[in-house]
Amino acid sequence: MKIIVTGAxxxxxxxxxxxxxxxxxxxxGIDNLNNYYDVKLKKNRIKDLKKYNKKxxxxxxxxxxxxxxxKIFKKHKPKKIVHLAAQAGVRYSLINPKxxxxxxxxxxxxxxxxxxxxxxKNFVYASSSSIYGANTSLPxxxxxxxxxxxxxxxxxxxxxxxxxxxxxxxxxLPTIGLRFFTAYxxxxxxxxxxxxxxxxxxxxxxxxxxxxxxxxxxxxxxxxISDAIFLCVKKIPKKDLxxxxxxxxxxxxxxxxxxYNIGGNKRINLKTxxxxxxxxxxxxxxxxxxxxxxxxxxxxxxxxxKIKKELGYNPKISVEKGIKKFIDWxxxxxxx
Ligand SMILES: NC(=O)c1ccc[n+]([C@@H]2O[C@H](COP(=O)([O-])OP(=O)(O)OC[C@H]3O[C@@H](n4cnc5c(N)ncnc54)[C@H](O)[C@@H]3O)[C@@H](O)[C@H]2O)c1
Numbered sequence: 570m571k572i573i574v575t576g577a578x579x580x581x582x583x584x585x586x587x588x589x590x591x592x593x594x595x596x597x598g599i600d601n602l603n604n605y606y607d608v609k610l611k612k613n614r615i616k617d618l619k620k621y622n623k624k625x626x627x628x629x630x631x632x633x634x635x636x637x638x639x640k641i642f643k644k645h646k647p648k649k650i651v652h653l654a655a656q657a658g659v660r661y662s663l664i665n666p667k668x669x670x671x672x673x674x675x676x677x678x679x680x681x682x683x684x685x686x687x688x689x690k691n692f693v694y695a696s697s698s699s700i701y702g703a704n705t706s707l708p709x710x711x712x713x714x715x716x717x718x719x720x721x722x723x724x725x726x727x728x729x730x731x732x733x734x735x736x737x738x739x740x741x742l743p744t745i746g747l748r749f750f751t752a753y754x755x756x757x758x759x760x761x762x763x764x765x766x767x768x769x770x771x772x773x774x775x776x777x778x779x780x781x782x783x784x785x786x787x788x789x790x791x792x793x794i795s796d797a798i799f800l801c802v803k804k805i806p807k808k809d810l811x812x813x814x815x816x817x818x819x820x821x822x823x824x825x826x827x828x829y830n831i832g833g834n835k836r837i838n839l840k841t842x843x844x845x846x847x848x849x850x851x852x853x854x855x856x857x858x859x860x861x862x863x864x865x866x867x868x869x870x871x872x873x874x875k876i877k878k879e880l881g882y883n884p885k886i887s888v889e890k891g892i893k894k895f896i897d898w899x900x901x902x903x904x905x
Pocket of ligand 1: 577632633652653655658695696697698748750758
């Protein structure tokens with residue numbers, strides 16, 4: 570079966586494409602290979618996927634160009650899509666807000682609109698745990714209010730969920746939004762904590778610890794995220810027949826619409842996370858304590874009860890194992 574994966578050169582897109590190919594899908598990857606971070610890393614991910622020959626077809630295209638993307642849909646007639654391309658990163662949204670409007674709103678519209686036109690059976694897309702924003706009631710369940718984003722990134726991701734609901738309602742397009750909780754693992758993103766910390770420690774440079782290290786996160790190993798995405802790809806969402814419009818559950822609907830958290834099921838303090846990195850590198854970090862950064866959510870913890878119950882998701886990789894796997898990859902890739 571043909572499936573489009575947008576953002577295939579990205580961190581999550583690379584891993585999901587690989588999993589789909591191994592499960593006999595033909596992946597049509599689309600990515601504009603933008604220079605938000607090291608383009609060589611993106612190109613190497615694509616190079617690795619191209620090893621699968623005809624099972625992976627790649628287009629270097631910008632999703633904000635409707636006509637270009639229409640041609641790809643027209644040619645391949647995919648049955649499903651995993652839409653992961655986006656301008657990611659919370660902090661960069663304070664520096665370059667327009668990138669978020671182009672990639673997360675305009676491109677999102679193009680992709681969902683074409684999915685409607687070509688009558689795709691399933692539209693699976695990336696949202697983010699950051700949409701919980703100013704909500705501090707932990708753990709975050711999908712039933713909790715997520716209407717107080719504290720930066721533009723979160724606002725665009727929440728908008729995606731609302732647009733998806735409108736398409737599920739008007740056009741009966743089955744949609745599943747996935748709120749990822751900090752993905753990490755091999756081939757990771759250079760702007761994320763694990764990558765930055767590992768790099769700086771190895772290069773004897775200090776690491777910045779914002780909010781004086783009093784952050785906690787629910788880190789999710791990238792293979793667990795890929796497994797969850799795959800479960801969603803296979804299970805086309807249906808109308809929720811017991812959905813109560815007088816007491817509406819925001820993560821479900823009387824239309825074919827679902828929202829799931831995808832977390833690692835364990836909240837870890839950032840200082841503990843750093844200790845694990847140090848242990849694996851066998852080297853102490855030089856820590857620079859910094860105040861809270863604008864736009865940062867302090868504590869994040871997921872409830873994954875819903876996706877466990879409905880789709881059988883079960884994260885397998887502990888943070889201890891996952892950090893080791895990342896560091897082994899990092900040392901091999903960068904020849905340390
Ligand atoms: N990694 C995480 O911890 C995390 C957490 C929450 C949500 N997410 C979301 O998951 C998705 C994947 O994240 P990731 O970590 O793999 O990020 P990533 O930046 O590695 O991947 C995104 C890819 O999309 C591509 N892209 C961006 N704009 C595009 C456009 N207009 N046209 C074509 N391609 C475009 C980029 O070149 C990049 O390769 C994103 O939607 C992100 O917002 C990620």
